[in-house]
Structures are given as C-alpha cells and as structure tokens.
Amino acid sequence: MADSHASTPLAHQFEDLEQQHEAASLGMWIFLATEVMFFGGLFAGYTIYRNLYMPGFDVGSHLLNVTIGAVNTAVLICSSLTMALGVRAAQLGKRHALLTFLILTMALGLAFILIKLALEWRHDYLEGFAPGLNFTFAGPNAKSVELFFCFYFAMTGVHALHMVVGMGVLSVLLVLAWKGHFGPERYNAVETAGLYWHFVDIVWIFLFPLLYLIGGRY
Amino acid sequence: MATAAVGPETRVHYLNVDYGIKSWLLTTDHKRIAVLYLVSITLFFFVGGAAAALMRLNLIEPNGALVEPATYNKLFSIHGIIMVFFFMIPSIPAVLGNFLVPMMIGARDLAFPRLNLLSWYIFMAGGALCMYAVIAGGVDTGWTFYTPLSTTYLNSNVMSAALGVFVAGFSSILTGLNFVVTIHKMRAPGMTWFRMPLFLWAMYATSIIQILGTPVLAITLALVGLERLFHVGIFDPAVGGDPILFQHLFWFYSHPAVYIMILPSMGVISELVTCFAKKRIFGYSFVAFSSVAIAAISFLVWGHHMFVSGQSIYAGIIFSALSFAVAIPSAIKVFNWTATLYKGSISYQAPMLYALGFIGLFTMGGLTGLFLATLAVDTHVHDTYFVVGHFHYIMVGGAVMGYLGGIHYWWPKITGRLYPDGWARLAAAIIFIGFNLTFFPQYMLGYLGMPRRYAVYPPEFQVLNVMSSAGASILGVGYLIPLVYMLWSLRYGPVAGPNPWGAKGLEWLTPSPPPTENFEKTPVVTEEAYAYGAKEGAVG
Amino acid sequence: MWQGFPIRPDQASTIARGVDHLYYFLIAIDLFFTAVIFLTIFYFALRYRRRSQKEQPPQIEGNIPLELVWTAIPLGLVVIVFLWGTSLFIRNSRPPAAAMEIFVVGKQWMWKLQHPEGVEEINALHVPVNRPVKLTMTSEDVIHDFSVPAFRIKKDVVPGMYTTLWFEATKTGKFHLFCDQYCGTNHSLMRGEVTVMEPTEYEQWLSGGIRGESMAQAGAKLYDQLACITCHGTGKGPPLVGVYGKPVKLSDGSMVVADDAYLRESVLYPSAKIVAGYPPVMPTFKGQVTEEQLLQLIAYIKSLSPEEGKARK
Amino acid sequence: MLGHVVPKKIYFLIFGALLALTALTTSVAYVNLGQWNTIAALTIACCKATLVVLFFMHLRWSTRLMRVVLLSALLWLAILIGLTTTDFFSRGWTPIPESWETSRLPLPGPPPQGEFGTSRR
Ligand code: HEA
Ligand code: HEA
Numbered sequence A: 001m002a003d004s005h006a007s008t009p010l011a012h013q014f015e016d017l018e019q020q021h022e023a024a025s026l027g028m029w030i031f032l033a034t035e036v037m038f039f040g041g042l043f044a045g046y047t048i049y050r051n052l053y054m055p056g057f058d059v060g061s062h063l064l065n066v067t068i069g070a071v072n073t074a075v076l077i078c079s080s081l082t083m084a085l086g087v088r089a090a091q092l093g094k095r096h097a098l099l100t101f102l103i104l105t106m107a108l109g110l111a112f113i114l115i116k117l118a119l120e121w122r123h124d125y126l127e128g129f130a131p132g133l134n135f136t137f138a139g140p141n142a143k144s145v146e147l148f149f150c151f152y153f154a155m156t157g158v159h160a161l162h163m164v165v166g167m168g169v170l171s172v173l174l175v176l177a178w179k180g181h182f183g184p185e186r187y188n189a190v191e192t193a194g195l196y197w198h199f200v201d202i203v204w205i206f207l208f209p210l211l212y213l214i215g216g217r218y
Numbered sequence B: 001m002a003t004a005a006v007g008p009e010t011r012v013h014y015l016n017v018d019y020g021i022k023s024w025l026l027t028t029d030h031k032r033i034a035v036l037y038l039v040s041i042t043l044f045f046f047v048g049g050a051a052a053a054l055m056r057l058n059l060i061e062p063n064g065a066l067v068e069p070a071t072y073n074k075l076f077s078i079h080g081i082i083m084v085f086f087f088m089i090p091s092i093p094a095v096l097g098n099f100l101v102p103m104m105i106g107a108r109d110l111a112f113p114r115l116n117l118l119s120w121y122i123f124m125a126g127g128a129l130c131m132y133a134v135i136a137g138g139v140d141t142g143w144t145f146y147t148p149l150s151t152t153y154l155n156s157n158v159m160s161a162a163l164g165v166f167v168a169g170f171s172s173i174l175t176g177l178n179f180v181v182t183i184h185k186m187r188a189p190g191m192t193w194f195r196m197p198l199f200l201w202a203m204y205a206t207s208i209i210q211i212l213g214t215p216v217l218a219i220t221l222a223l224v225g226l227e228r229l230f231h232v233g234i235f236d237p238a239v240g241g242d243p244i245l246f247q248h249l250f251w252f253y254s255h256p257a258v259y260i261m262i263l264p265s266m267g268v269i270s271e272l273v274t275c276f277a278k279k280r281i282f283g284y285s286f287v288a289f290s291s292v293a294i295a296a297i298s299f300l301v302w303g304h305h306m307f308v309s310g311q312s313i314y315a316g317i318i319f320s321a322l323s324f325a326v327a328i329p330s331a332i333k334v335f336n337w338t339a340t341l342y343k344g345s346i347s348y349q350a351p352m353l354y355a356l357g358f359i360g361l362f363t364m365g366g367l368t369g370l371f372l373a374t375l376a377v378d379t380h381v382h383d384t385y386f387v388v389g390h391f392h393y394i395m396v397g398g399a400v401m402g403y404l405g406g407i408h409y410w411w412p413k414i415t416g417r418l419y420p421d422g423w424a425r426l427a428a429a430i431i432f433i434g435f436n437l438t439f440f441p442q443y444m445l446g447y448l449g450m451p452r453r454y455a456v457y458p459p460e461f462q463v464l465n466v467m468s469s470a471g472a473s474i475l476g477v478g479y480l481i482p483l484v485y486m487l488w489s490l491r492y493g494p495v496a497g498p499n500p501w502g503a504k505g506l507e508w509l510t511p512s513p514p515p516t517e518n519f520e521k522t523p524v525v526t527e528e529a530y531a532y533g534a535k536e537g538a539v540g
Numbered sequence C: 001m002w003q004g005f006p007i008r009p010d011q012a013s014t015i016a017r018g019v020d021h022l023y024y025f026l027i028a029i030d031l032f033f034t035a036v037i038f039l040t041i042f043y044f045a046l047r048y049r050r051r052s053q054k055e056q057p058p059q060i061e062g063n064i065p066l067e068l069v070w071t072a073i074p075l076g077l078v079v080i081v082f083l084w085g086t087s088l089f090i091r092n093s094r095p096p097a098a099a100m101e102i103f104v105v106g107k108q109w110m111w112k113l114q115h116p117e118g119v120e121e122i123n124a125l126h127v128p129v130n131r132p133v134k135l136t137m138t139s140e141d142v143i144h145d146f147s148v149p150a151f152r153i154k155k156d157v158v159p160g161m162y163t164t165l166w167f168e169a170t171k172t173g174k175f176h177l178f179c180d181q182y183c184g185t186n187h188s189l190m191r192g193e194v195t196v197m198e199p200t201e202y203e204q205w206l207s208g209g210i211r212g213e214s215m216a217q218a219g220a221k222l223y224d225q226l227a228c229i230t231c232h233g234t235g236k237g238p239p240l241v242g243v244y245g246k247p248v249k250l251s252d253g254s255m256v257v258a259d260d261a262y263l264r265e266s267v268l269y270p271s272a273k274i275v276a277g278y279p280p281v282m283p284t285f286k287g288q289v290t291e292e293q294l295l296q297l298i299a300y301i302k303s304l305s306p307e308e309g310k311a312r313k
Numbered sequence D: 001m002l003g004h005v006v007p008k009k010i011y012f013l014i015f016g017a018l019l020a021l022t023a024l025t026t027s028v029a030y031v032n033l034g035q036w037n038t039i040a041a042l043t044i045a046c047c048k049a050t051l052v053v054l055f056f057m058h059l060r061w062s063t064r065l066m067r068v069v070l071l072s073a074l075l076w077l078a079i080l081i082g083l084t085t086t087d088f089f090s091r092g093w094t095p096i097p098e099s100w101e102t103s104r105l106p107l108p109g110p111p112p113q114g115e116f117g118t119s120r121r
C-alpha cells in the first residue's frame, strides 16, 4: 500500500499497473484477515464467558445505553458511505470530491470517538463500571458484571484504537489528495485505506449487538 | 564451472552498489534487508545460546553450580523468548526467504519493499524491548507467559518482554503478508505453481501460519498487559476469569508457530537434497501439498499442550487425535527425501551433511512428538525434560540444522565467496555429535521424571545432566566454528561464480552476488523445478 | 530395573505398568522408523555416492503406490497408538469407587495436604499401599502441578477450580512428588515425598500424627462459627442434609449435581445458581474462608450424606 | 481505469439498507424471543457485514483470490472459537462415570449456566 506513493505510478518491482493494483488490494485483504484473527481472540473469550456467566453478562449489558450505541452505529455507517464515495471520487479522478469525502469521513470518525469518550466511557467510569480504575458495582453477580466490563472496555478500546489509526491514515491521504497525488491511474492508497475503514465499521457492527443488545432489552 | 567467474569486486552488484551505513539502513532491496536480518538474528542466537550455556553450567550440580533459582528462571525465560521469537521464527523466512523468494520466482523485489524494511525495524524495536527487559533485571515468565503468574504474581519486567514479543509479532505478520502477495502476483512468465521450487511452497505455507496465527498471540499478550496494568482481568480467577483460556489463546498461535520454525527448514532440505543428489525431488506434489497440509492441520492441535491442564478430557481426546494427524504429512516428507537419494549422484559437501543431519534428527524428534501426543504417556512426561528433548531435537537438530545448511548453500550467492568446505564439514560433524550428547540424555531424564524449569534437582539425575552439559559445550564450539570461517570467507574466500553447486533454479542463473535488480532481464521459465536430468546449459 | 542406569522410574502404582507398556511400544515404533530412515540413507549414501562430476543420474518423478504405502503404514500405527493411549487415559482419569479422599492445596511454593481424618502434612504425603486414593486439588495463587513420576500421574492445580487425580500405590517406599508447572522463583523447590506404607503402619502413622480435628469436624465447627445454621436448618435456606451427590433443581429449571465444585461455588458465589424455591438471600463467604476451610466445609456437608459421599467417586 | 467503479445509486441503496437493519436489530432486542434474540441479533449483524463487504468493499467485483482470503480468515476464526468452546462446554461432562453403562448422573447435557458456571474439574 505504502509503495504507491512513489513518484511514478508504477513502482519498479511491478510489471504493470494492473499487477500493482491487484497486489495492493490483495495485501490489504490479507492484512484484514490478520485483523479478523486479532479481534477473534477477544470474540472467542467473549463467547465463552458469556455462555458461562450469562446472568452477569446480561446485567452488564443492561447498564449500557442502547441509544448511544445505535446512534454510533449509524454514525459509522455514514462514515462508511462517505468513504466508499471517496474511493469512487479517487477512481474517477475527482480531486475536489475526494477531498470533501475524506474530510466528511474523518469528521464522522471523530464524532464516533467523541460520543464514545464523552458520553459512554466517562459515564461508565463515573458510575463505577470501570474495572481496575473505578469499579463499585455491587448488585447480584457483581464479579461477572466486572468481567463483562473488562470485555466491554477491551473490545471497544481496541476498536477505538483502530479508528484512531484509521483517522491517521486518512489525514495522510488528505494531504496527498490536496497535492493532487491521486488519479484514475493511482488510487491504490485510497482504496486500501477504504477497505480498512470499512473493516473497522464491520467490527462495530458485531460489537453493537454483542455488547448492547443480546442481553435482552425487554 | 565453465562460466567465467567474474570477481565480485569488478562488477556492480547489490553489495557494492552503494556504501555507508545509511545505504543499508534505508535500503528497500530485499537482499540487503536479508543481510540486515542475518546480522541481527545471529546476534540474538548467540545471546540466547549464552543463556543456554549458563543454564547447562548451572545444572552440572544438583544444587545449582552457578546461580540462584531466581536467576536461573530468568535464564530459561530469556533463552526461550529470544530463541523462539527473535531467532528461530525470523531465521529462515526473514533471511533466506527474503533473499530468495523474489529470486526464485524471477521477480525484481518483493511486492512491498518498504513494508519489508519496516518489518525489520519493527523486529529490531521488539528485540530492543526484550533486551531492555533483560538488562533492566530480567524476566522470569518462561516463554509461555502463563497467567496468573505473569499477570499478578511476578514483578520482573514482564511488560517490556511481552511488549517486545507483541511488537516483533507484527514484523512476522508483515513478512508473511509480503511473501504471499509476492508469490501470488509476481511470478515470472512460465513460473506456474507446480514449477515453483519446494522452498517457495514451504514459505507460502509458513506465511499462512504467520498471517493467521500471530494476531491471536498479539491480542493475548495485549490482554496480559491490560491485566497487569489495569487489572482488567480477563484471565484472573478472582473475577471468574479462567487461566486456561489464556493457554488456549496462547497455544492457538504457539503450536502453529512451531511449524513456522520447521516448514522453512523443510523447504531448504528439499532444495539441498535435490541439488546434491542431482535428482528431481521424489513425489513433488506430495512434498508440496504436505507443506500446506501441515500448515492447515497445525491450527487444530494446540490443545495437546494442555492435556493435564484441567482442560476437559473430551477436548484432550480430540486434540490428541488431530495431533497424530499432523504427523502424517511430516512422515510423507521424510520418506520422499529419502527416496530422492535413490539412484542419485550424491556428493557430500557441507550443506548436504546438514541436510542429512536434519532428516535424521527431525525423525528422532518428530517421533518423540508422537509420545507426547499420546494422552496416557503425556500425562507422565508433560513438563519434564522429555518435552525439552523433543523440541530441541526438532528445533535445534531440525530447524537450526536446516537453517545452517541453507546458509552454507546460498552463502556463495549472498556474498559471492566460498567458505572452506573442510572446516564446514568438520563443524557439521561436531554439531551433530555435540547435539546428540546434549539432548539425548534429556529424553531419559524426562521419562525418569525430572521436571523442566528446575534450577535444582534431586541428586539421582546428576549423571545424565552432566552428560547433557558436556554435550552442550561441544555444541557451543560447533556453532562458533562456522561463525569464524564465514567471516573469514567474506575477505579471503575463493570467488564463487554464479552456480558453484551446479544447482537448478532461477537464483543460480544470475551472477553472485546478484545485481540490485536480480536479473538482467525477466527470466522466462520453461521447465519444471529441479530439472536435473535436462542437458547442462538448458535454462531451468 | 538396571540399578545403575535406570530407564524408567519405579512402577509403584496400578497405572504405571500400563503406561510403560505403551511407552515401550512407542519406543519400538521409534526405533523401527529411525532404523529404516538411517539405514536407507546410509545405504544410498554409499551406494550412490558421486563418482564423477559428469554423472547424470536417472530421473524418477515419484511413485504413487509407494506414496500410498508410506502414508498408510504410519497412519495405521498412529491409529493404534491413539486408541491405546486414549483408552488408558480414560481409565486413568476415572477414580474408582470408595477411594479415600485427600485434599491438596498448592501455594507458592509448598504443598498442603489434608487427610479426611484431619491429619495435615506439608510437602509430604503418607498413603496406604493397595488402596485407591483420590486427590481433590486447588491452588491459592498460581497454577501448580501435582506430579508423582513413580505413579505416572500428573495434573495441574489451578486457582479457582478443583482438579482431581487418583492412584493406587502398589509398592511401599518413598517416591518423589514434584511441582511440574512453572510457578515462580522457587518452583524447583516445591517438591515433596510420597510415602507408601503397609495399611497397619499407615493406621499407626495416622494415630501418631499431629491430628487436629478431622476435616469434617473442623468443617462442622466452621459451620457453627459462620452461622450457616441460622438459615440451613431453619427453612430459610435449603436443608443441606443428604444434598451431596444428588441432583439439585435450580430456579431457572435446570439441574446440577451437587458435587464439590458446586458446593464451593454455592459458598463463594451463592447468587450464581439459585436453588429452586428459595430466595437468593445467601451472602457470599468469599474472602471469609480460605481454600482449606472451604474444603473442610465441603467435607462436613459431605458427611451429612454418608452413603452418597462414599459411593460417588 | 483499474478497478470497478460502482454507481452511486448502489452505495446509497446499501447505505439505506444498513440503517434500516440497524433500526431493526435495535427494536428486535426489545421483544422477548428467548434464545432467538441472540440469534436474530447475530444474523442481522452478519447480513450487515455481508452488505458492507460485498458492496462497500467491492468484494462482489473482486477476484476469487480475495474471497478465498476472506473465507479462510472466517474459517480460522471458526476454528479458534469452535475448538476452544469444545473444552469449556465439555468440562461439565467430566468426571467420566465409573463405568460407561451405570452412569447415574443426569449428564451429559448442556452445562447449567450461571455465575461461575459449570462444575468444572
Ligand atoms: C519446530 C518445532 C516443533 C515441531 C515441528 C514439533 C512437532 C511435533 N510436536 Fe512438538 N513441541 C515443540 C516444538 C515442535 N514440535 C515445542 C517447542 C514444544 C514445547 C513447548 C513448551 O511447552 O515450552 C512442543 C511440545 C509438544 C507437545 C506437548 C508436550 C507437553 O507439553 O506435554 C506435543 C504433544 O502432543 C507435541 C507433539 C508434536 C507432534 C506430534 C509433532 C509432529 O509434527 C511431528 C511429526 C514428525 C514425525 C512423526 C517424524 C517423521 C516421520 C517418520 C519418520 C515416519 C514415521 C511416522 C509415524 C509412525 C507417524 N509437541
Ligand atoms: C530454536 C530454539 C532453541 C534453540 C536453538 C535452543 C538451543 C539450546 N537450548 Fe534451549 N530452549 C528453547 C529453544 C531453543 N533452545 C525453548 C523454547 C526452551 C523452553 C524455555 C522455557 O521453558 O520457557 C528451551 C529450554 C532449554 C532448556 C531447559 C531449561 C529448563 O527447563 O530448565 C535447556 C536445558 O538444557 C536448553 C538448552 C539448550 C542448549 C544447550 C542449546 C544449544 O543448542 C545452544 C548452543 C549455542 C551456544 C552454546 C552459543 C554459542 C556459544 C557461545 C556464545 C559461547 C559463549 C558462551 C558463554 C560465554 C557462556 N534449552
């Protein structure tokens, strides 16, 4: 992915642009496969503990705010749309549209993180749901609830970290796009960054029901 | 060789195209990066080896001849961590793989050269963190980082060591990613999958493991770190966490990781055996597919490290059965290599000696793996020196032998110089003898019940331990000899020429050392791999 | 065995012999294949050594029937080994009825063992010969591993859960007891000795030993001290008489067997499983009872249902 | 042009579908379906993920190789979760009864659930 920044569109090790393009997206897909496994460790642990400690996990889940979770899901989906449109703009060589969509995507990403931070994590911390830092919950199944929040913070934390990394990548792209670096011949970097961004979105698509919903809200 | 040998000095090639530290540290040439790795892992090997030497010294006496138990624990931890994560896993992939993957498929470089350089920097950063952990007082978790010991009870430098391994893991992932993309997308015209040298199949299979396994180790170590720092206890029994879950996640990576170590060696052996017997490999597709089969099945057996851990015995039974399954493709390989020798024209230059040593020692080590996969027997020998014997037979007798064989074989290609073959053969013999003396007694110790990770032990085990320590000193000398003559050869070795062994394969068609672009023009492949029957001079 | 140079530890339990036989069988396989590979290589190496640089050996692509043969033979062998090893393992992990029960608590870096009669030992275990013994084990800190090579038994001792192990010694004498799971600084000093005695000697030893109360008696005392009786016995909580080993119906409709792990959980985390028909009012005793005291409470509850406690493993 | 350019309309359609599914999954959570709540939530999540992968990530128009990469990642994830859970959920089955035939225990069955879960051994 990084190698498409070279001064000519075609890096020296490739025969043609087609090969270079395919290599870049294959590389990104493989990277996403590693990400699947990275989150997979957490998902495996979550699956097991939730089945072992169902009541506590349900209690924990009920302590989260579904509305905020749903809003954040929507925010991320919007950002995925703008990202997809950004890639399209790059493909068509529309510099201005690309810039707009990149900025929109980053703004939505920022919104997601701010909502998470200011409305959720802060609240959880103040309410005493933060294991290790401030955990004061003392209802039934307190220990399982604590375990639930361990997962909650580990999973959403790692996810948020990925968002931050994604925003870093996007800001590099923004600068390059500003300089008119991309065009129909050369948009691999935008496309691969897009793949990454959508992947992070997908992770949230699973985190949302697993953490907020399956405890049963009725 | 008929080809006029042009001295490495008179030509422009990847080594002399540019000079100065900067030209090395900022290089994106896969060959130079391979050399960077070669230097760094050699360093790590001797650090790990020094720890082993101190351990063996300590075990000469039942009450510990040298160090306190606390220090001994740090020694084996750092020995395991360095040898596994900073020597063996990067050894063949990052050195020989980096050098050879593009050359063998006829490409100018890997698909992502800058990523490749980044991998090396990440690797060194991880190494630096681990070395910091050693210098700042050591780490005593063992290479397995079992919880809750590592998360709650130890106050050594667990964080920096775990972080170091975590970081180095990304280097491994990115290297694997680079190889897979390169092999898929950048093969020269005519280089079909079934014309690829078996080394490439092995590298491909290895990369799959690196890509799909390593991230799980990363997240697991991250969770250990979280638990240590913030008591966000996912494995902590105090909140109902289960330490056995940690073991599942750890071995999900670390069992396949042992095949990250052996598969590349197997690939090297396929190259060596064919070259020095002047024969095609016997059963090409069986050898090729067994690599992929090993990679795939290796992900299904991790629970065999946990037979007595409190894991459900039903799970134990499943894992036992699958562990036996993974032995079959290994058996296929061993038999095919042996059959390749049949009616060959076998010469005994040093690389071949290492290759034959590999086959023998890998067989002995692999077969003891069957003991461990057997539930009732593992109940007795788990966490004893029998296990230590098993994995050193495979890793030192197998993987390291393969690595050394490969380094000797491609040394002329890498440096353009030949080393003294007599010394090399002597070193191979010393290593073989020293190795067996070191590790065979450990099987016996293990069945007698001597637990591993023991700084002090009951006196009746002393005789065998002294034998083992004596062997280790021979082994240590054996490893120092190649270091000396390899360095010597850099300056004084005879000029090698493009193909000193009369080997087949694209990498031998280009001069030694190769030019930066590897080939003057992109080669076109018209033959199967190892076309030793074909007339001399025919391209292949 | 050959005294100066033993190849295996004493065979001192009913399990040992079976394991050794399997081990010998594996050695035979090992020797066979090692010999086949080594001899073939040596033979080829001599027979087909390179005699001149120009030599062009005949090229052989492979041989499918041969490939099948050398896939099938190892496959057949490992199936045998798997079945043999697994059936032995299942047998070895199933404690016989009427085993005498000993409780083991591991902690950095010592073993605490308690006999049902109340005798406590540190890093030493005395047992009668020819009598099955069942160990119920847990750890107070990290993972340890209880291993007696002469008996060919081994099991991790894990904090937060009970693991079990059993053996029947067949030979009197002293045998090593090792901690086989790395557990921190003095892991290699976490050793002890198992002494197997004639039953009569054992009785003598038991009566001579520094005896506190029996496990169950100590448990009864605790039961008193912790005021369990205020609920259990008054109808506020379920009666505990005869509960051990019986299935219990829970408030969510499912059934559990009241075994050691269940009792432990009921005391430490009462809200985890609520007995059907009772309110979840029992307080947790976590932090108030040590792992040892917990074992005593369990022993006491077991003693309230005499036949059950014996009949079930 | 190197890759496939997707019409804007498709993007907006998918976007709409994703938002609708989000609303659906949230509201389903408020209906008591017992076990089916979890299944419904995860099914919807899988649908959403599939839409993103196929359209936003262009997998529909990518080579077979990319699909193989994705599928193998999912397969490996299934291995990780599947084999790990075999352990946890068969622990309650031990101890193996003294003889297979005279089993008096009402096990095996799904392990009972609750805090600190199954009786583990
Ligand atoms: C390169 C490293 C490597 C390799 C390749 C292997 C290969 C194998 N390993 Fe090993 N193993 C380790 C490194 C390795 N191992 C390490 C490091 C540990 C300890 C970790 C720790 O706890 O610190 C370990 C531990 C370990 C255990 C756990 C022991 C315990 O802790 O109790 C087990 C159990 O099943 C096992 C089994 C096997 C098997 C069945 C193979 C098989 O793949 C072997 C296959 C090979 C052959 C079988 C030989 C060739 C075949 C023939 C000549 C034909 C005849 C064949 C038949 C009859 C089948 N290994
Ligand atoms: C590929 C990996 C690899 C390699 C190459 C080695 C190489 C060696 N190992 Fe290692 N070993 C492991 C991987 C490896 N090991 C692992 C994973 C463990 C488990 C760790 C754990 O339990 O957590 C282990 C554990 C282990 C133990 C068990 C410790 C214990 O459980 O108590 C022992 C004991 O003998 C041992 C010995 C040796 C020896 C003698 C060598 C020799 O081959 C090394 C020979 C090399 C040299 C000797 C260096 C060259 C000579 C010098 C530098 C001379 C200068 C020397 C001095 C100044 C002292 N190793």
Ligand code: CUA
Binding pocket: C106, C108, C109, C143, C144, C145, C179, C180, C181, C182, C183, C184, C187, C188, C190
């Ligand atoms: Cu306790 Cu090792």
Ligand SMILES: [Cu+2]
Binding pocket: B254, B255, B258, B301, B302, B304, B305
């Ligand atoms: Cu393994």
